[in-house]
Amino acid sequence: MENRAALKYKPSRRNLKYNNLLKRNFFNRSLTILSYIFSIIVLLPLFCIIFYVFVKGFGQLNFSLLTQLPEPPGDDLSNAGGIGNAIIGTFIVTSIATIISVPIGVGGGIYLAEYSTGGIYSRFIRFGTNVLSGVPSIIAGVFVYGIIVSTKIFFGATFSALAGGIALSILMLPTVIKTTDEGLKLVSDDLRRGALSVGASKFTTITRITLPTAINPIATGILLAIARAAGETAPLIFTALFSFYWSDNPETILEPIATLSVLIYNFALEPYEAQNQLAWSASFILVMILLMLNIVARVLSNTKNDFNSINKDTNKK
Amino acid sequence: MSDGDLNKFIKRNRSSSERLLDKSLQQLASMMAAMVAIVLISIFFVVFTGALDSIGRYGLKFLVISEWNPVIDEYGAFTAIYGTVVTSLASIVIALPLGVGTAILLTEDILPKTIREIIGLLVELLAAIPSVVLGLWAIFVMEPFLRPFLILLNKNFGWVPFLSTEPIGPGMAPAILILTIMILPIITAISRDSLNQVPHKLREAAYGIGATRWTSIFNILLPAAISGITGGVLLALGRALGETMAVTMIIGNSLNFNWSLLAPGNTISAMLANQFGEADSSQVSSLMYAAFVLMLITLFVNILAQWLVKRLSLKY
Numbered sequence: 001m002e003n004r005a006a007l008k009y010k011p012s013r014r015n016l017k018y019n020n021l022l023k024r025n026f027f028n029r030s031l032t033i034l035s036y037i038f039s040i041i042v043l044l045p046l047f048c049i050i051f052y053v054f055v056k057g058f059g060q061l062n063f064s065l066l067t068q069l070p071e072p073p074g075d076d077l078s079n080a081g082g083i084g085n086a087i088i089g090t091f092i093v094t095s096i097a098t099i100i101s102v103p104i105g106v107g108g109g110i111y112l113a114e115y116s117t118g119g120i121y122s123r124f125i126r127f128g129t130n131v132l133s134g135v136p137s138i139i140a141g142v143f144v145y146g147i148i149v150s151t152k153i154f155f156g157a158t159f160s161a162l163a164g165g166i167a168l169s170i171l172m173l174p175t176v177i178k179t180t181d182e183g184l185k186l187v188s189d190d191l192r193r194g195a196l197s198v199g200a201s202k203f204t205t206i207t208r209i210t211l212p213t214a215i216n217p218i219a220t221g222i223l224l225a226i227a228r229a230a231g232e233t234a235p236l237i238f239t240a241l242f243s244f245y246w247s248d249n250p251e252t253i254l255e256p257i258a259t260l261s262v263l264i265y266n267f268a269l270e271p272y273e274a275q276n277q278l279a280w281s282a283s284f285i286l287v288m289i290l291l292m293l294n295i296v297a298r299v300l301s302n303t304k305n306d307f308n309s310i311n312k313d314t315n316k317k
Numbered sequence: 318m319s320d321g322d323l324n325k326f327i328k329r330n331r332s333s334s335e336r337l338l339d340k341s342l343q344q345l346a347s348m349m350a351a352m353v354a355i356v357l358i359s360i361f362f363v364v365f366t367g368a369l370d371s372i373g374r375y376g377l378k379f380l381v382i383s384e385w386n387p388v389i390d391e392y393g394a395f396t397a398i399y400g401t402v403v404t405s406l407a408s409i410v411i412a413l414p415l416g417v418g419t420a421i422l423l424t425e426d427i428l429p430k431t432i433r434e435i436i437g438l439l440v441e442l443l444a445a446i447p448s449v450v451l452g453l454w455a456i457f458v459m460e461p462f463l464r465p466f467l468i469l470l471n472k473n474f475g476w477v478p479f480l481s482t483e484p485i486g487p488g489m490a491p492a493i494l495i496l497t498i499m500i501l502p503i504i505t506a507i508s509r510d511s512l513n514q515v516p517h518k519l520r521e522a523a524y525g526i527g528a529t530r531w532t533s534i535f536n537i538l539l540p541a542a543i544s545g546i547t548g549g550v551l552l553a554l555g556r557a558l559g560e561t562m563a564v565t566m567i568i569g570n571s572l573n574f575n576w577s578l579l580a581p582g583n584t585i586s587a588m589l590a591n592q593f594g595e596a597d598s599s600q601v602s603s604l605m606y607a608a609f610v611l612m613l614i615t616l617f618v619n620i621l622a623q624w625l626v627k628r629l630s631l632k633y
Contacts (some may be wrong), residue, residue: 018403024529031531033425039436045498046443049454056457070627107349115343116350126334126622128516129351134552134619135612136559138586139360142593146363170356177353203339215605231447234561234586236596240623261449262560268566276457283450294445 057284060277066285070263070278073270076134080267080274083282085246086258089161089284092247093240093259094230096165101172102222108173109180111217114206126181133174140170141235144158149239157254161247162241164257168232172225179221179269210273223297227290233261242266259284332388332469349544364612367605370598379606383574387596393605394610396574400582403490405557407578413550416496417505421592423505423536424512437509445501452566456487460567463491465578482577487569489582495563499551506521507552512538534625544629551622555615561586585611 019025068082116122144167148159157163161248187210211218219253241256242263260282267279322566332340372386374390399577404591421438468482473482484490515538523533538548569581585607593604 024532028531035418035422035425035427039422042415042419042501043436043439043443046439046446048458049446049451050460052454053450084570104349104352108353109348111343111346111350115346122350124351125353128357130623131619132353132357133614134555134559134615135357135360136561136586136615137610138559138561139364139608142367142589142605143360143363145593146367146605147359170360173356174355177350192617201335201339203335203342206342227445231445231449233447233591235450237590241594242427261447264453265562265566268449269458277622280354287446287450290445290447291442294442305438 001259003022031212035042042176053280053283053287056277056280057282057287061284062280065278068154069246070267072243073267073272073275078274080272080278083241083260083263083278083285085286086263088261089240089243089247089258090230091291093161093164093236093257094226096162097109097168098222098226100166100169100304101176101225104169105173105176105222105225106180110206110211112177112181113184114202114210117127123191127176129174132170133178135170136234137171137232138234140167141237141239143167143170144235144239145196154254158254159239159241161240161255161257162194162252165253165261167235167239168229171235172229172233175225176222180214180218183217183221184210187213187235190273199219216303219302220297223293223300225266230293231261231286233259233265236262237265238314281294292306328399332492361612363483364605364609368390368602368609371505371602371606372609373421375603375606379603379608380610385435385486385572385603387592387600390599392397392600392606393584394588394603394607396572397583397588397607398610399574400489400568401586401614402519403578404568404582404584405494405498405554407493408500408557409550409554411493411497412553413502414499416501417539417546418551419501420508420512421538423509425530425534434489437506443498446545448499448560448562449501449566451495452563455563455567459494460486460491463494478576482575483582484579485581489568489578489580492564492568492582492584495567496557496560499560500557500565503553503556504546504549507549508542510544511542511549514545515541544626547629548622548626551618555618555622558615558618559586559611561569561590565590592599603628 013016020029025245063084066087067084069085071079071081079172108129110120116125144163148154148163148166149160152158154160154162191209192205195209196202230231237261240259240262243256244256247253247255247257264282264286265280267275267282270276282294371464374380380398380427381395382391383395383399384391384393385396386392419436421439422428428436464486465482467488467490471480471483519537519541520533523537528536562583565587568583568587570583570587571581572583575582589604589608589611592600596604
């Protein structure tokens with residue numbers, strides 16, 4: 001019976017063939033091509049920027065450039081000096097920001113993930129973290145200008161490396177809190193129960209079990225926050241300002257300091273060729289540092305931690 | 318058994334020092350969490366009190382007057398507000414199809430997985446380039462390259478008010494493009510993540526009833542991922558509204574109002590970056606007022622983003 005019914009129906013070969021001209025197939029193919037084109041348009045600026053930063057920045061790069069001070073614009077039309085103090089300045093300011101934001105951020109993340117019970121306080125803190133991460137970076141600069149620079153609260157210092165570092169730490173804080181919170185939430189509750197059941201205190205559980213387990217995502221988040229802070233300019237232009245001198249003793253954290261990003265900003269807008277060239281060289285160094293930090297962060301986030309892999313295995317079973 | 322062995326089984330009470338340690342860690346962590354709230358509230362407080370003088374003097378008129386003149390001490394932020402809103406919205410309009418299109422290519426199986434991963438990585442690296450470097454590139458590479466096209470645009474469509482001035486170099490149009498480049502990685506990454514989260518079953522069901530790839534994308538996948546994509550777009554809008562350096566370097570920082578996108582303009586953040594360092598007291602107050610307006614706009618956009626993501630997310 002069934003066979004006969006099947007024979008009655010003669011399958012047409014045309015129907016099963018992929019027909020290029022069919023409206024839906026044409027539509028389908030052209031949209032796929034369009035998505036290729038869109039992706040190329042998205043990637044084009046990246047290649048173009050990397051290319052120009054490499055060609056214009058790397059071409060002029062030499063060792064003396066990295067060790068010299070920048071020349072004030074207009075003094076010497078052929079030579080703009082180097083970016084030595086700006087490299088050190090970026091390092092100092094970013095370090096200050098890291099020293100401030102990491103303990104606070106990790107502490108806040110520990111509170112949210114380990115102690116909070118989903119009450120109104122923790123919901124407010126999570127909401128606040130999101131809002132803080134959306135605050136424009138220039139506003140952080142305005143804020144620090146308002147409470148530190150204009151009030152001269154630190155020993156009468158106005159524009160200073162310390163003020164710049166504090167402004168950057170405000171931008172790092174939400175990232176560090178969020179990644180700590182999310183990293184700790186990924187730690188399996190079995191580990192916490194196990195630790196508590198053998199008599200460990202909450203303190204021991206957190207410092208010996210959960211934090212070491214979540215160290216990879218937390219370190220990734222901190223590195224990404226540092227990378228973002230090191231490239232920021234807006235909060236620094238009226239907090240750290242700029243300097244044409246070395247910052248070579250501890251007191252200089254209360255004085256204006258040069259950073260790579262502000263150097264690029266200031267020198268890009270100068271009418272002199274030599275200064276513009278120096279901005280390109282500084283861009284090359286800055287982009288290299290940031291790409292390196294990003295790649296290290298990515299490698300870190302991809303390496304599996306022992307604890308986590310054990311967890312996944314047991315969960316599967 | 319000896320006494321020592323038995324002691325192992327006696328219930329151990331925590332010593333007071335251990336309990337103190339426990340309590341103090343909790344208190345410390347709670348205090349660190351409170352820092353977020355303290356910082357956030359004090360940012361609002363400092364900017365608001367700084368702006369009070371100007372708020373008292375100009376009131377809401379500040380938002381609609383376009384004259385910003387430090388010489389005669391008259392301030393109105395309309396030029397900057399117009400620039401901020403227009404550049405951000407225009408860049409979103411350009412970036413949305415590009416970003417979502419790329420996200421679709423990255424989540425569909427059109428290309429082999431390794432190639433998709435490399436493209437995804439490259440898009441994320443684009444986000445790592447600091448805005449001041451983008452600004453430098455915009456000044457010396459993008460804007461000179463773009464100018465002939467903009468001049469052509471002005472010649473042919475000069476009757477449109479938005480294209481009515483001759484491009485002279487820096488202006489709103491290059492600023493829009495550089496903003497587009499800056500927010501593309503955000504839109505792409507968030508759209509990709511939310512498309513990835515759509516359950517595989519939905520896609521299979523669509524293919525099962527004979528939908529083509531793009532029919533299922535438009536009718537199944539994009540509607541299912543709409544909450545994430547909308548959230549991403551609003552986050553990108555927040556970033557574009559507050560973006561400072563690249564825009565400051567390329568927008569021209571003009572204090573004169575002009576409807577045209579080809580003319581030099583200004584944004585709130587660009588104005589802050591340019592004038593804040595060397596402003597006197599009443600100008601500082603007006604700048605703080607502008608900063609406060611910017612903060613309210615970005616706060617509104619961010620809260621809307623969070624609310625929409627919660628509201629629109631579909632439950633499967």
